[in-house]
Amino acid sequence: MKIVGLITEYNPFHNGHLYHLNKSKEITCSDYSIAVMSGNFLQRGEPALVDKWTRAKMAVDNGVDLVIELPFIYACQSAEFFAYGAVRILDSLGIVDSVSFGSELGDIHLLEYIAEIFNxxxxxxxxxxxxxxxxxxxxxxxxxxxxxxxxxxxxxxxxxxxxxVISNPNNILSIEYLKALKKISSNIKPYTIKRKNSNYHDKNLTGRFSSATAIREQLLNNHMAKNIIDTVPAPTYISLQNFLEENKDFNRIENFSNILLYILRNSTPEKLKSIIGVTEGLHNRIIDCSTNYSNINDILNCISTKRFTLTRLKRILIHLLIEINQDEFNHLHFHGPQYIRVLGLNTKGFDILKQAKLKCSLPIITKFADYKEFGNRVLNQMILLDKKATDLYFLGLDKGKIKMNLDYLTSPYINFII
Amino acid sequence: MKIVGLITEYNPFHNGHLYHLNKSKEITCSDYSIAVMSGNFLQRGEPALVDKWTRAKMAVDNGVDLVIELPFIYACQSAEFFAYGAVRILDSLGIVDSVSFGSELGDIHLLEYIAEIFNxxxxxxxxxxxxxxxxxxxxxxxxxxxxxxxxxxxxxxxxxxxxxVISNPNNILSIEYLKALKKISSNIKPYTIKRKNSNYHDKNLTGRFSSATAIREQLLNNHMAKNIIDTVPAPTYISLQNFLEENKDFNRIENFSNILLYILRNSTPEKLKSIIGVTEGLHNRIIDCSTNYSNINDILNCISTKRFTLTRLKRILIHLLIEINQDEFNHLHFHGPQYIRVLGLNTKGFDILKQAKLKCSLPIITKFADYKEFGNRVLNQMILLDKKATDLYFLGLDKGKIKMNLDYLTSPYINFII
Incomplete structure (x- = not known):
């Protein structure tokens, strides 16, 4: 039983992800795959287009055998912590042989060489x-x-x-994965695949392999426009369509404008300073810009500088929204990931879980309410942030519907066919 | 120089208010009038239809000589504290001879008799x-x-x-005014005028003298519908029209739905328990209902009981929005009103101010930034809540516009003609 691990956001799962999944299994000679995937908020400091269960379904319906949630505290972080959290989870499972990630470079040796220098x-x-x-x-x-x-x-x-090499986002992430593997002395063997699709930041669709950015632009501006169908596998298209029908919209940071404006205008300098990444007088810029602009994107543009990138600022906003500060993160990060939370699986995923239960150093949670049984305060604190993130995520979508406590109410998605 | 004081909300100033103003001057033999008026949030726990400067303008254009703001901490409170704050302000001016309020009863002696029993x-x-x-x-x-x-x-x-007698809202308020006058041993002489217009809670327009509730219903549902013109004086109509043109909407609690949902779902039991009026397990009801409904009115209806009235609950929401708790209120209320804040006046209002400056026990603030000069921490804390209330008030209106720090930027409205 050879298992390859993937570290993902699938926002949404597109043809490039499918290529990466299949190629990863091929080059690592694996017959099983596990994806660690961000929950409802992403590394780029934004709500995901569609919720985590819908994205887990896409992944499983496209052939990933098991999808595990990357806890909120690691998902919405700089590349270093994002990578560390994901790698620790894959390692904790005790059964993952390899990890495979896309990079612009496609040369694992040079990436490892750089990782070594950084470490x-x-x-x-x-x-x-x-x-x-x-x-x-x-x-x-x-x-x-x-x-x-x-x-x-x-x-x-x-x-x-x-x-x-190092200015390309997937190379940077790859280097962070390698750093994390070295740091925890993992036995997981790293592989990288040269990215097939277009430039990460490309805003225009470029056929079958288009960037996730371009696909998101299309979805947010034109919803289920026909040209999307060429860029994503059929299961993704169906899931997106169902999500749109249910929620009338895809989620985006602009849907939180009013709430974020309220939070920013209501924040004290002390509160702002306690948030991760708010250093060197950034709190003053945040307060000034929140006063002078009334649109969240204008405010972000006003705050951003060479030093304080938009992504970093958006993560700050999300941390304000969820109310998590540097101290709480430090405390949780000190203990590291505390659980394996299953979001979706197929029949092969059940086999993986069976194996993992024998080897895994962390509790495996398939039913959310079970977290209480472990009597572990750090675990409780960490997993309740995932729940809070879910509850607040849905404030960005159709307001008429009651979407609360979905973590308690939603079972992992199961695909019995593949 | 005989001056009558009025305690008002003017939401909006209608024909009944005009009748009350003129009748009050007549029965008290006054040639000058001062209105103490709620700021941007009202006693009923809601944002005012239009902002405080627009409402001050309505009052002045309709003949009130001087409009003074009732600080947020007193405006958005139960009848007892609302009345106490307003009466203390009128008394502090040192030049007000009488106060005149509308009541369903119209009999000052019986009202005083009841006030005495309560006191x-x-x-x-x-x-x-x-x-x-x-x-x-x-x-x-x-x-x-x-x-x-x-x-x-x-x-x-x-x-x-x-x-x-005592189940009628204006009688209740009248009794509270009388209680407050007695409590502070004020020399101001009370008068009451029997209300001419229809039932306070009447939701239908009933001609020239319609209830404020009915007028608000019309404005919120039909904006500047023609039938409004029969129920409000021309200056009100013009001000409402200008406000609507500028802000595209009148303000209402529903405009804060998303923010309130965020606040409620993000509140801990401890935070809720610290808010004024959250007693006897109400925090649990609030949390339960916020979880089970996704619309602010559904949530309010779910929480309310015989004991916890909708008005009380809405004040709790506004206190959560502004972030003021029982401790802070107690501290501020212990010191009582700290300033006379002018929102609008006519040339006769200038004469009143000239007199007040000689007699008034509180600083008179005509330019907001001057509050800093007094070096009074309680005053600062109290007046900055008014500023915060203004900043947050505009989050309920047209989002494209920058409406921040208006307290610093707006001068009192002056009408030089009357």
Whole structure:
């Protein structure tokens, strides 16, 4: 029983994801697959287009055998913590042989080489990093500069191409996965697949392999426009259609405008300063911009600088929405992931769970209410944030419907056919 | 210079208010009038239809000489504290000779008789009150029962008609004004005018003198429908029309649905319990109902009981919105009103202010930013709640516009003609 792990958001599951799933099983010689997937809020600091159960269904209907939720505290975080949470979960299962991720580069050795440099944090590297941060660059940008400068000294043949490598978002995530694997001394073997689809940030559909960004743009602007059908597998299309029928809309951060405006205008500097990522006077910028603009996107644009990227700012908003601060995150992160929460599976997924139950170092939760049985306060705190995120997620959608406590009320999606 | 004080909400200023203004000046032989008026949130726990400056303009354009804001902490309170705050402000001015209020009864002597009974709080009366509260009645209802029973013993000739007197909202308010006057040993002489217009709760327009409730219903459902013009003076009609043009809507609690849903679903039992009026397990009802309904009116109906009236519940919502709890209110109320905040005036209003400056025991604020000069922490805390209420008030209206810090940016309305 060889199992490959995938770290995903599936927002939504498209043809590129299907290619990645099949190619991953092929190159790792696996017959089973497990996806760790963000819940209702994503790494980019936004609500997912469709809720986590719908996205788990898409994944399972497209052939993923088991979908596990990445807890909110790790899902809506910088690449480093996102990767760490997901890798720890895959490792905790005790049965995952390999992990496979897409990257623009497609060369696992170079990615590992960079991960090693980041992990080792040599004095020279740290000096370069500090210098660039002092120039007002965001952390990813500063790290890129530091790496280029560092390599100029010790590996000049790499230095010229490295900037291109490390500015690509999937390379960055890949490096973080590799860092995390090394950090926890995991036996899981990493693989990377060169991304087949277009540029990550491409806003236009480019045929069968279009970027998730372009697909989302289409869905948000034109709903189930016909051209979507070419870019996503049929199970995705059906799930999206059903979701739209039920909720009248896809979810987006703009749906929380009024609530976010309320939160921002009601926040004290002290509260803002307690939120992860609010450093160096950012709270003052947030307060000023919230006062001077009345639209959440205008406010975000007003706050953002070279250093404070839009993604970082959106994560801050979501953390304000859910009310989680740096202290609470530190406390939870200190203990690490506490549970394996199943969102969806097929019959092969049942076999995986059977195996995992023998090897897994964390409790496996298939029925939400069971979390109470473990009498573990950290677990309770962490999983109740997932529940809170779900409850608040639906405030962005059709208001007439009662969508509360869905975590208690929804069973994992099961596909008995595949 | 004889001055009559009026305690008002003017939501909106209608023909009944005009009648009351003129009749009040007549029976008190006053040539000057001052209205103490709620700010952007009202005694009934709702945002005002139109903002406080627009309502001050209506009042001044209709002949009130000076409009003073009743601070948020007193405006959005039970009749007792609403009345106390307003009476204290009129008294503090040091130049008000009389106060005149509308009542269903129109008999100041009987109202004073009842006020005296309430103020003296005899043992027998308190016993009757406790009994009725224990039967699950709301405080006003229990007080009515207690009064009827108490009078059966000591003034049986009143007892039969008293229930009718004290169940009418304007009689209740009148009694509270009289209680407050006695409590602070004010020299202001009270007068009451029998209300000319229809029943307070009447939802249908009934010609020239229609209830404010009926007028609001019309405005909220049909905007500037033609039949409104018969029920309000021309200056009101024009102000309403301008407000609607600017904001595309009148304000109402439903405009805060999404924000209130967020607040309710995000509130802990501890937070709810700290809010004024949340007693005897009400926090549990609030949490249950917020979970089971997705529309703010459904939630309110679900929570309400004989004891917890809709008005009380709406005030709780507004206190949650503004984030003011019982402790903060107690602290501020202990010190009483701290300032005279001018919202609007005419040339006669300037004469009043000139006189008031010589006699008034509180600072008179015509320019908002001046509040800082007094170095009075209680004043700061109280007036910044008014500012916060204004900022949040506009979240219920047209979202595209930036309506922040209007307290700093708006001067009192001045009408130089009257």
């Amino acid at each position: 080792s944090e040599s004095e020279a590297f740290i000096e370069y990093l500090k210098d660039s941060l002092a120039q007002g660059n965001s952390f990813p940008k500063a790290r890129e500069h530091a790496l280029v400068n560092y390599l100029k000294d010790c590996a000049p043949h790499y230095s010229s191409k490295i900037s291109d | 003296s709080e005899s043992e027998a009366f308190i016993e009757y009150l406790k009994d009725s509260l224990a039967q699950g009645n709301s405080f006003p209802k229990a007080r009515e029962h207690a009064l009827v029973n108490y009078l059966k013993d000591c003034a049986p000739h009143y007892s039969s008609k008293i229930s009718d």
